[in-house]
Amino acid sequence: GRAEEGGRRPQHLDRLSFSPVQLPHLADYLPNLQTITNPLENSQFYHPSDEFYLSSSDVILRQTVLDLSGNFHSPSTSPHLSYPRAGPRKLIFFDPSHVRAAIVTCGGLCPGMNTVIRELVVGLWELYGVREIYGVKAGYRGFYSGEPVRLNPKLVHNWHKMGGTVLETSRGGFDLDKIVNGIQDRGFNQVYIIGGDGTMRGAVTIFNEICHRKLNVAVAGIPKTVDNDIGIIDKSFGFQTAVEMAQQPINAAHVEAESAVNGIGLVKLMGRSTGHIALHATLSSRDVDCCLIPENEFYLEGKGGLFEFLDARLKENGHAVLVVAEGAGQDMIPRTDAQKEERDESGNPVFLDVGGWLKSELKKWWARDHPDELFTVKYIDPTYMIRAVPANATDNLYCTLLAHSAIHGVMAGYTGFVCGPINGNYAYIPVKEVALAKNEVNTRDHKWAWVRSVTNQPDFGRS
Ligand code: ATP
Ligand code: MG
Numbered sequence: 243g244r245a246e247e248g249g250r251r252p253q254h255l256d257r258l259s260f261s262p263v264q265l266p267h268l269a270d271y272l273p274n275l276q277t278i279t280n281p282l283e284n285s286q287f288y289h290p291s292d293e294f295y296l297s298s299s300d301v302i303l304r305q306t307v308l309d310l311s312g313n314f315h316s317p318s319t320s321p322h323l324s325y326p327r328a329g330p331r332k333l334i335f336f337d338p339s340h341v342r343a344a345i346v347t348c349g350g351l352c353p354g355m356n357t358v359i360r361e362l363v364v365g366l367w368e369l370y371g372v373r374e375i376y377g378v379k380a381g382y383r384g385f386y387s388g389e390p391v392r393l394n395p396k397l398v399h400n401w402h403k404m405g406g407t408v409l410e411t412s413r414g415g416f417d418l419d420k421i422v423n424g425i426q427d428r429g430f431n432q433v434y435i436i437g438g439d440g441t442m443r444g445a446v447t448i449f450n451e452i453c454h455r456k457l458n459v460a461v462a463g464i465p466k467t468v469d470n471d472i473g474i475i476d477k478s479f480g481f482q483t484a485v486e487m488a489q490q491p492i493n494a495a496h497v498e499a500e501s502a503v504n505g506i507g508l509v510k511l512m513g514r515s516t517g518h519i520a521l522h523a524t525l526s527s528r529d530v531d532c533c534l535i536p537e538n539e540f541y542l543e544g545k546g547g548l549f550e551f552l553d554a555r556l557k558e559n560g561h562a563v564l565v566v567a568e569g570a571g572q573d574m575i576p577r578t579d580a581q582k583e584e585r586d587e588s589g590n591p592v593f594l595d596v597g598g599w600l601k602s603e604l605k606k607w608w609a610r611d612h613p614d615e616l617f618t619v620k621y622i623d624p625t626y627m628i629r630a631v632p633a634n635a636t637d638n639l640y641c642t643l644l645a646h647s648a649i650h651g652v653m654a655g656y657t658g659f660v661c662g663p664i665n666g667n668y669a670y671i672p673v674k675e676v677a678l679a680k681n682e683v684n685t686r687d688h689k690w691a692w693v694r695s696v697t698n699q700p701d702f703g704r705s
Contacts, residue, residue: 328647328668335655348437352480354633361645383415385424414587473679475662488523499561502618510597513567536569
């Protein structure tokens with residue numbers, strides 16, 4: 243039995259194969275580019291050894307959880323993807339004195355955007371000696387309208403202490419030709435793009451057009467999504483700050499609910515397509531009685547519904563706290579025809595306020611079923627208070643590592659990529675892959691089961 247298992251390598255393990263993901267490189271279409279030795283070689287802070295530099299054969303495995311039984315069912319499907327490891331290369335493809343770098347932020351706010359900008363500026367300047375760094379104002383449209391601002395370490399030194407983005411952000415304004423013309427006209431040869439799913443889809447298009455025109459311009463994306471809805475990477479920056487900030491409104495909702503007769507505290511948290519913030523905030527708080535997320539459909543009336551659960555909870559405890567992700571229950575909220583058609587400047591469907599709707603449904607329910615009893619719903623929407631804050635310490639460090647990883651990759655000539663941690667190790671990933679990869683809450687796994695056991699909430703007919 244045991245000895246045999248340890249001694250002999252099961253044959254099916256030979257079927258384990260690795261498939262390295264190819265990262266686009268400027269040399270793919272510009273074969274005559276010269277390389278130079280990394281200036282870190284002469285830096286006073288670094289004493290680079292051969293271990294210090296990474297080679298293109300250093301990879302990170304996408305999956306570290308394998309099923310060695312030979313069944314090869316998910317999540318250990320073969321072949322196993324590997325991505326280049328992020329970090330400095332000994333030979334680089336940009337002469338720092340010829341670099342003109344551009345940094346742009348698009349989409350909604352997220353804690354840590356300013357830190358990423360700051361560290362891109364300071365990293366380019368201090369690590370590689372780049373002196374021409376520009377901030378493109380107000381999203382993609384800044385490439386063709388208005389003037390980019392020149393950035394230097396002195397100017398950005400305290401930006402990591404500020405929420406929002408000093409460069410300003412916007413939605414819409416994506417005009418591919420104008421953007422790439424703007425990049426060419428202004429002589430930018432490194433473009434760093436910070437933004438969410440839409441921004442990354444835009445970055446793919448920009449990268450494709452740059453390849454098509456065979457420009458010596460590297461494009462790097464730094465995914466920004468406070469919702470943590472981007473796949474492949476472990477988590478996105480700002481997410482941990484958001485979970486931390488969400489504790490305050492949950493506490494407030496709890497106090498309000500406890501202090502009322504039949505009090506319900508209702509908190510809406512960010513999460514359009516995924517409920518990660520709501521889930522993590524619920525698991526860290528312990529005061530939440532029910533957590534509603536887009537991945538888990540719910541219903542109000544009847545057996546196993548929300549009202550029945552709250553009725554029992556109020557009888558038992560006198561109060562209840564509800565957390566709802568903004569994308570939950572969108573199908574249940576009545577919409578006018580105009581609302582069905584409504585889109586934001588970037589073309590995304592507009593979300594209706596699930597919190598406001600839920601509050602009024604709760605009140606109607608109570609008035610109908612318990613007309614003579616006191617009842618209070620206190621609804622808190624802390625969205626802007628959560629996302630318009632500076633990054634916490636963990637996210638600040640994370641943003642720094644992301645920015646420096648992006649710089650090392652771009653200096654090494656990689657393009658059309660995104661950097662981020664995969665199982666804790668920083669990797670370069672083609673932006674095309676990241677633009678398509680989703681990260682949804684798995685309501686079949688043990689984390690969601692734990693939510694159910696912490697809250698005791700109904701499973702709305704799932705089991
Ligand atoms: P978040 O959703 O986290 O706020 P986002 O990046 O998804 O961030 P959007 O407003 O959807 O925010 O998009 C940001 C920018 O990317 C906009 O300028 C938008 O025009 C552009 N964009 C969105 N989708 C695409 C696409 N498919 N192709 C090209 N550009 C796009
Ligand atoms: Mg988006």
